[in-house]
Amino acid sequence: MSNAAITSCGDDALRFDMPERAIRLARARQLQASGDWIEVVPGRRDITVQFNPHIDTPQSARARLSNTMSKALPSEARSMQHVRLPVHFGGDNGPDLAGIAHSLDLSQSDLIAQLTAQPLDVDMLGFTPGFAYMSGLSERLEIPRLSQPRQQVPPGSVGLITGQCGLYALAGPGGWPLIGRTDVSLFDASADDPFKLQPGMQVQLVDADES
Structure with a gap:
């Protein structure tokens, strides 16, 4: 990677574009494992790393990042963790499912079938x-955000907008239409990494109420 591909973000962070998802997430895990950075944040098309400005200059951090990016990925960095997540769709758990299905001219069962057909990244x-x-998910599932966000969304809720699912690990406000909820805890304060889901994982949604 050339230095020209790395851009500064303030006084203590660097960002570089990496559109290919699998390589981007593997690189992020490699950078996290190195221990060289305060934080490594993979985005939708890039990675941002934060360095300690009391130890590194922007130039030395940029050089170290460029050197790391020139190295081959270790084989273990390419591994992908799969998570199976039972979801209660519709009803009180997914109050917007029926309306979404109607707007897409689908039955609720057909929409659920599309959501559970393959793992999500x-x-x-x-x-x-x-x-x-x-x-x-297919971009043909055109689903806008709510015109009026909810003030409180329960933890474990599954939201849906065009082409994407979103999972709420914690309770809080949210503007995504809700289609279901999982009983699986997505947050464990006692764990080294408290959030169950991490970038690079694959999640298979499963209909928890399917007979």
Whole structure:
């Protein structure tokens, strides 16, 4: 990677574009494992790293990052963790499912079948702590955000907008239409990494109420 591909973000962070998802997430894990950075944040098309400005200059941090990016990925960095997540769709758990299905001219069961047909990719965390942005759905599922966000969304709720699912690890406000909720805890304060889902994982949604 050339230095020209690395841009500064303030006085203590660097960002570089990496559109290819699998390589981006593997690189992020490699950078996290190195221990060289205060924080490594993979985005939808880039990675941002934060360095300690009391130890590194922007130039030395840029040089170290460029050197790391020139190295081959270790084989273990390419591994992908799969998570199976039972979800209660519709009803009080997913109050917007029926309306979404109607707007798409689908039955609720057909919409659920599309959501559970294949694993979804966790691209990044953000918006609220632990909120997982997941891709892998058809862009033809055109679903806008709510015109009036909810003040409180229960933890474990599954949101849906065009082409994406979102999982709320913690309770809080949210503007995504809600289609279901999982009983699986997505947050464990006692764990070294408190959030169950991380970028690079694949999540298979499963209908918890299917007979």
